[in-house]
Amino acid sequence: MLIRYGVRVLTEKETKHEESVQTDNVVLIGRKPVMNYVTACITFFNSGEKHVIVKARGRAICKAVDTVELLRRAFVKDLEIKSINICTEELDRAEGGQSNISSIEIIASKAENNQSQEMK
Amino acid sequence: MLIRYGVRVLTEKETKHEESVQTDNVVLIGRKPVMNYVTACITFFNSGEKHVIVKARGRAICKAVDTVELLRRAFVKDLEIKSINICTEELDRAEGGQSNISSIEIIASKAENNQSQEMK
Numbered sequence: 001m002l003i004r005y006g007v008r009v010l011t012e013k014e015t016k017h018e019e020s021v022q023t024d025n026v027v028l029i030g031r032k033p034v035m036n037y038v039t040a041c042i043t044f045f046n047s048g049e050k051h052v053i054v055k056a057r058g059r060a061i062c063k064a065v066d067t068v069e070l071l072r073r074a075f076v077k078d079l080e081i082k083s084i085n086i087c088t089e090e091l092d093r094a095e096g097g098q099s100n101i102s103s104i105e106i107i108a109s110k111a112e113n114n115q116s117q118e119m120k
Numbered sequence: 121m122l123i124r125y126g127v128r129v130l131t132e133k134e135t136k137h138e139e140s141v142q143t144d145n146v147v148l149i150g151r152k153p154v155m156n157y158v159t160a161c162i163t164f165f166n167s168g169e170k171h172v173i174v175k176a177r178g179r180a181i182c183k184a185v186d187t188v189e190l191l192r193r194a195f196v197k198d199l200e201i202k203s204i205n206i207c208t209e210e211l212d213r214a215e216g217g218q219s220n221i222s223s224i225e226i227i228a229s230k231a232e233n234n235q236s237q238e239m240k
Contacts, residue, residue, distance in 0.1 A: 058182060059179075059182050060182075061181055061182035061185050062178060062179050062180075062181035062182050062222065065181050065206050065222045065223075065224055066222045068206065069206060069207070069208045069220075069222045072208075073208055073220065081206070084204040084205075084206065085204075086185050086188065086189060086201065086204065086226070087189070088189045088192075088193055100189075100193065102182065102185045102186045102189045103185075104185055106206070
């Protein structure tokens with residue numbers, strides 16, 4: 001599930017990056033209500049995935065944290081946050097020039113009893 | 121530097137928590153421009169502090185990430201992010217009832233050459 005942002009142009013590097021992560025269980029946070037993204041995460045876990053990557057940029061960062069916290073608090077009691085990374089992405093603006101935007105990546109995994117967890 | 125949010129009542133537990141961290145180098149993100157918080161971090165580092173804790177709640181979370189990223193990108197080249205924690209805080213509302221709010225805590229440290237770094 002990849003939700004793209006409004007109007008913006010992806011750099012070549014970034015496009016490759018997004019393509020490379022599409023095979024993983026990525027929930028990209030956009031403008032929808034938090035519950036939509038929580039549901040997306042639950043769906044991944046229910047389909048047998050061991051971990052989910054929640055990504056967000058700019059103002060959606062707080063929604064990413066909300067998503068993971070709501071998921072942990074209300075739905076997946078044994079949710080474990082494997083790692084949280086922040087970085088800056090450079091975007092080419094449609095009208096020319098570049099802008100820097102902060103982004104966050106939260107990797108959450110569901111601890112399953114009696115099963116070995118293999119995380120990369 | 122502690123910047124309090126708008127109207128809210130701190131629970132006893134939370135008040136103790138805030139008191140306990142005031143001795144550390146905490147920059148609590150509020151509604152001011154990002155550069156104010158970046159300046160606060162730089163001031164801590166310039167006064168000889170080895171690490172700074174950037175904290176934020178709710179919608180200010182994205183500003184916390186912006187602060188650390190701007191600091192790393194433009195001001196402190198050797199900034200190292202020691203850890204990022206997210207959690208949920210329960211707040212008592214003034215009008216009764218409780219509300220949950222997500223919060224983030226980013227611990228950043230300045231790597232200094234030829235000096236041993238002692239982090240707790």
